[in-house]
Amino acid sequence: MNLQRAFEFLAGLLFGLGLMLAGMTDPSKVLAFLDLAGAWDPSLALVMGGGIAVGLGAFTVAKGRSKTLLGTALFLPQATVIDRRLLGGSALFGVGWGLAGFCPGPALVSLGLGDAKVWVFVAAMVAGMLVFEWLESRAHRALSQGV
Secondary structure, three states, X not given: OOHHHHHHHHHHHHHXXXXXXXXXXXXXXXXXXXXXXOOOOOHHHHHHHHHHHHHHHHHHHHHOOOEOOOOOEOOOOOOOOXXXXXXXXXXXXXXXXXXXXXXXXXXXXXXXXXXXXHHHHHHHHHHHHHHHHHHHHHHHHHHHOOO
């Protein structure tokens, strides 16, 4: 295993452990956070705030660099437009999160718990990704053929 893969593994492990410790892998805790009119649990706001602070700091440092700390090319997101696709995808993500109590990262971490609901969620998530890729490829083919 090369050094980059080792750091990728460690970063993923740290992320997964952080999600577990923060309670993000417990759908009931997530749903309680989203239940503003009922038994609201604001603790996940601190988790999200911490994640945003770390991300903001990391992206601020990364903007001034052309390479990662390990020397590979650094590619940052280039999109700056808030369009219908972004808003629609965000809404779909939020609805899925609110219905299931999972978002992709915590769902993948929770697969090891053996809960059938998690497996169904991840299967539906993967199916949604495959449908998206299929629709995108059809749209690109149609554009290239002038349809």
